[in-house]
Amino acid sequence: MYQESDVLVDIRSLRAEIPLLDRCIALANCSHAPQTRAASEAAAAFLESWNQDGMDWDTWIAEVDAARAAFARLIGAEPDEIAVTSSVSAATAAVASSLDFTGERSRVVVSDAEFPGTAHAWAAHGRSGAEYVRVPARGDTMHAGDYRELVDERTAVVSASHAWFRNGSLQDVAEIVRTAREAGALTYIDAYQTAGVFPIDVKALDVDFLSSGVLKYLMGIPGIAFLYVRSDLAESLQPAFTGWFGRNDPFEFDPGDLDPAPGARRFDIGTPPIINAYVARAGIEWILNIGVEAVRDRTLQLSRRIAEQLGERGLTIDGPADPVDRTPVTAVACEHAASVEATLRERGILVSARGSVVRLAPHVFNTFEEVDAAVDALADVV
Numbered sequence: 009m010y011q012e013s014d015v016l017v018d019i020r021s022l023r024a025e026i027p028l029l030d031r032c033i034a035l036a037n038c039s040h041a042p043q044t045r046a047a048s049e050a051a052a053a054f055l056e057s058w059n060q061d062g063m064d065w066d067t068w069i070a071e072v073d074a075a076r077a078a079f080a081r082l083i084g085a086e087p088d089e090i091a092v093t094s095s096v097s098a099a100t101a102a103v104a105s106s107l108d109f110t111g112e113r114s115r116v117v118v119s120d121a122e123f124p125g126t127a128h129a130w131a132a133h134g135r136s137g138a139e140y141v142r143v144p145a146r147g148d149t150m151h152a153g154d155y156r157e158l159v160d161e162r163t164a165v166v167s168a169s170h171a172w173f174r175n176g177s178l179q180d181v182a183e184i185v186r187t188a189r190e191a192g193a194l195t196y197i198d199a200y201q202t203a204g205v206f207p208i209d210v211k212a213l214d215v216d217f218l219s220s221g222v223l224k225y226l227m228g229i230p231g232i233a234f235l236y237v238r239s240d241l242a243e244s245l246q247p248a249f250t251g252w253f254g255r256n257d258p259f260e261f262d263p264g265d266l267d268p269a270p271g272a273r274r275f276d277i278g279t280p281p282i283i284n285a286y287v288a289r290a291g292i293e294w295i296l297n298i299g300v301e302a303v304r305d306r307t308l309q310l311s312r313r314i315a316e317q318l319g320e321r322g323l324t325i326d327g328p329a330d331p332v333d334r335t336p337v338t339a340v341a342c343e344h345a346a347s348v349e350a351t352l353r354e355r356g357i358l359v360s361a362r363g364s365v366v367r368l369a370p371h372v373f374n375t376f377e378e379v380d381a382a383v384d385a386l387a388d389v390v
Contacts, residue, residue, distance in 0.1 A: 038369035039360040050290035071132035075289035086210040091275035097125035099235040105249035109137035113164040121172035152183035163193040171201040175327030176337025228289035232284035237272035251278035307336040310370040317383040339365035
């Protein structure tokens with residue numbers, strides 16, 4: 009059994025930075041992580057700037073760019089390869105709007121593991137000529153080899169979630185990218201469920217697009233997301249879903265000028281989410297200071313402990329049995345999952361229900377005692 013002595017990070021110091029942990033067990037990190045003091049201070053810094061200065065757009069835009077640079081560092085990219093958007097849905101829609109589906113390559117290949125917001129953004133382009141096809145799941149997992157049956161010379165883009173939001177099952181995105189490359193298709197990866205807890209190197213993956221928000225394992229808030237666009241691809245694309253911050257010089261205020269900004273910034277849309285950027289930067293840097301590899305190691309320990317405890321109580325895991333094959337999510341099959349979530353919340357335990365599963369998703373700051381208590385409570389109410 010995994011013991012606290014195995015831990016290589018200072019859990020006590022991390023927990024001291026999260027006030028919510030004094031009164032709750034936070035295991036809904038696949039949905040929304042708790043607030044850190046750094047996040048609170050970042051939001052306060054913007055509010056103080058607004059209150060004292062009225063407006064200070066130079067400082068505020070610099071903070072947006074600092075958040076952009078932090079996300080670039082997280083995934084092994086350059087800041088000019090990152091766009092700032094309001095959500096992954098918006099990022100996906102912007103990418104989709106930059107592609108031409110009227111030619112021989114009109115197929116969009118997605119999977120049953122896509123989050124609806126991403127899938128819907130692609131499906132909506134059926135009216136623009138896109139042929140929308142889905143790779144079926146095999147039970148509670150996806151198999152990268154199954155993409156080969158649908159990806160061919162008709163394919164414009166392959167969109168794959170790095171992990172299935174429902175149960176954390178990881179997809180072999182490197183194999184999916186290779187399949188797309190062999191067919192001459194582009195690749196789009198939704199990394200919302202892995203960013204911050206799973207090492208990502210976009211250059212090693214050779215992916216064309218990758219997106220993520222920050223409210224899950226990156227310790228941020230809703231209302232902001234980031235989009236990586238491969239540098240040698242960006243200049244050839246002009247998104248139709250655009251706005252004034254996607255221009256080369258937005259402060260020309262020329263309504264007739266669609267001159268796109270250089271690099272990925274052409275995928276920026278309207279006025280950037282300023283306070284969200286302050287908090288996003290704080291959250292990303294909080295994770296970077298710990299180290300994503302350390303986060304992954306720690307959450308694997310916690311996930312293994314959860315799996316052991318569930319097995320002893322006869323509860324069924326939906327998804328891969330081995331935590332190595334998934335994110336920190338352990339999805340427990342149960343009826344009335346939403347009611348179970350609500351009952352556990354009343355007991356001070358935050359989990360996340362999706363359909364017929366309850367998701368326990370520890371983060372680097374959780375303890376073995378917490379996951380033990382959560383599993384005990386779950387076994388008591390299911």
